[in-house]
Amino acid sequence: MAERRSRSDRPDRPDRPQRRQRVDLTRKIAWEVMRAVEEQDAYVNLLLPALLRENAVSGRDAAFTTELTHGTIRRSRTYDAVLDSLAPKGIDAPVRDILRLGTHQLLAMRVPSHAAVATSVDLTRAVIGHRPASFVNAVLRKVAGADLETWLARVAPPYESDPVGHLAVVHAHPRWVVEALQDALGAQADASELTALLEADNAAPQVTLVARPGVTEPDDLAGLEGTAGKWSPYAFTLEGGDPGAIEAVREGRAGVQDEGSQLVAIAAAGIPVEGRDARWLDLCAGPGGKAALLGALGALRGADLVANEVAPHRAELVRSAVRLLDNTEVVVHDGRTLETDEPYDRVVVDAPCTGLGALRRRPEARWRRQPSDLDGLVPLQRALLDHALDLVRVGGVVTYATCSPHLAETRGVVEAVVGAREDVELLDVTAVLPGVPHLDRSAPYAQLWPHLHGTDAMFVAAVRRVR
Ligand SMILES: C[S@@+](CC[C@H](N)C(=O)[O-])C[C@H]1O[C@@H](n2cnc3c(N)ncnc32)[C@H](O)[C@@H]1O
Numbered sequence: 001m002a003e004r005r006s007r008s009d010r011p012d013r014p015d016r017p018q019r020r021q022r023v024d025l026t027r028k029i030a031w032e033v034m035r036a037v038e039e040q041d042a043y044v045n046l047l048l049p050a051l052l053r054e055n056a057v058s059g060r061d062a063a064f065t066t067e068l069t070h071g072t073i074r075r076s077r078t079y080d081a082v083l084d085s086l087a088p089k090g091i092d093a094p095v096r097d098i099l100r101l102g103t104h105q106l107l108a109m110r111v112p113s114h115a116a117v118a119t120s121v122d123l124t125r126a127v128i129g130h131r132p133a134s135f136v137n138a139v140l141r142k143v144a145g146a147d148l149e150t151w152l153a154r155v156a157p158p159y160e161s162d163p164v165g166h167l168a169v170v171h172a173h174p175r176w177v178v179e180a181l182q183d184a185l186g187a188q189a190d191a192s193e194l195t196a197l198l199e200a201d202n203a204a205p206q207v208t209l210v211a212r213p214g215v216t217e218p219d220d221l222a223g224l225e226g227t228a229g230k231w232s233p234y235a236f237t238l239e240g241g242d243p244g245a246i247e248a249v250r251e252g253r254a255g256v257q258d259e260g261s262q263l264v265a266i267a268a269a270g271i272p273v274e275g276r277d278a279r280w281l282d283l284c285a286g287p288g289g290k291a292a293l294l295g296a297l298g299a300l301r302g303a304d305l306v307a308n309e310v311a312p313h314r315a316e317l318v319r320s321a322v323r324l325l326d327n328t329e330v331v332v333h334d335g336r337t338l339e340t341d342e343p344y345d346r347v348v349v350d351a352p353c354t355g356l357g358a359l360r361r362r363p364e365a366r367w368r369r370q371p372s373d374l375d376g377l378v379p380l381q382r383a384l385l386d387h388a389l390d391l392v393r394v395g396g397v398v399t400y401a402t403c404s405p406h407l408a409e410t411r412g413v414v415e416a417v418v419g420a421r422e423d424v425e426l427l428d429v430t431a432v433l434p435g436v437p438h439l440d441r442s443a444p445y446a447q448l449w450p451h452l453h454g455t456d457a458m459f460v461a462a463v464r465r466v467r
Pocket of ligand 1: 261283284285286287288289290291308309310311314333334335336350351352353403
């Protein structure tokens with residue numbers, strides 16, 4: 001006689017269709033994004049909007065899904081500390097992602113406990129199967145038993161014995177990133193400043209537009225709700241809404257660009273060169289935000305820009321960004337070996353970097369980046385800066401920038417390259433950023449910060465070729 005299998009013995013399978021209808025689409029999309037981040041190295045900023053469009057999720061539901069996905073991924077390792085304390089025998093990755101999502105709703109989103117738990121259980125049944133549903137239910141009920149502060153006090157190491165470990169759990173950053181940011185802030189920064197920076201990384205940035213000079217029309221941004229930039233005359237920060245719906249953005253007269261990135265382009269165009277100022281080069285241009293502003297500024301002054309990018313698909317993005325500029329040519333080369341018959345007057349090296357200065361924009365980046373990434377990036381950054389100095393004429397200037405404050409990628413690169421050459425001198429780049437507060441004006445470099453400037457943590461240095 002065939003043995004009757006109990007419910008729990010049945011092989012796990014997704015739930016029946018009529019049950020699946022109960023699954024909340026917003027949470028299912030968030031879970032799918034998390035799985036793709038883990039299994040396929042997906043980028044949240046590309047995948048999530050595509051899934052929202054595909055599933056016709058818009059308005060408040062899209063905003064909820066975005067906050068749920070971004071917030072959960074940003075704080076995922078903190079939530080893991082809570083979950084691991086409740087399930088020390090281990091949690092399968094797909095179930096863990098459901099638990100992380102439920103934990104974010106319970107501890108950070110003010111979703112009522114019963115809704116956070118019930119939707120997580122439904123999601124488990126629909127996408128994994130019946131068996132883990134009761135486990136999810138039990139764990140999340142325990143999570144709901146305390147608030148975030150209480151949980152952090154339970155699971156984070158004490159600040160007194162392990163300050164970095166404490167900050168890493170409480171503010172959801174890997175230890176090595178906490179240490180790197182502490183080093184970059186410098187000895188004069190106290191714990192409260194580091195905390196402010198870590199928390200700034202956990203807040204979604206507002207969308208800032210750049211109105212490209214010379215190509216913007218007077219009423220392009222009229223009627224939009226927002227505020228003018230603090231330091232860039234071209235910046236406009238939106239109250240909300242979809243920038244892709246703005247005609248000037250769609251047509252390339254304006255673009256989405258952090259005010260910090262605008263300041264890099266403004267500094268690169270503003271640092272004085274001796275003599276001719278007509279041939280400009282952007283050595284690492286993709287996807288083209290700075291090239292579009294530099295090209296526009298160059299056009300107003302009769303300069304031409306060559307925008308170089310090594311990756312062909314990114315060079316296409318540059319072509320699109322600069323399509324309204326007659327003075328800008330896009331080329332595809334390795335910037336370490338690019339040749340020219342005629343040296344340039346200005347060169348910008350916006351180097352590939354860890355992106356530790358833009359963590360607030362990319363929820364998964366902090367967990368994906370590894371300290372070993374620097375082993376490849378730093379030599380590349382040095383080679384690009386060194387070659388840029390070969391490509392600029394005597395009296396011309398190279399501006400070096402990163403969207404990372406990590407000292408190895410910033411001062412470390414500039415000092416190594418400048419120190420090894422006898423034909424260059426470091427310039428004071430802060431002199432062309434007047435009015436920008438919180439810059440260490442005793443140093444020749446500019447370092448912007450999310451918690452102080454509301455921008456990405458862009459680093460800028462300028463080097464002149466003197467012989
Ligand atoms: C930080 S991004 C530049 C951002 C860009 N300036 C902007 O504002 O949109 C660095 C770029 O350098 C490119 N890159 C990496 N290695 C390169 C190389 N060897 N030569 C030229 N470009 C390179 C990357 O593909 C990437 O597009």
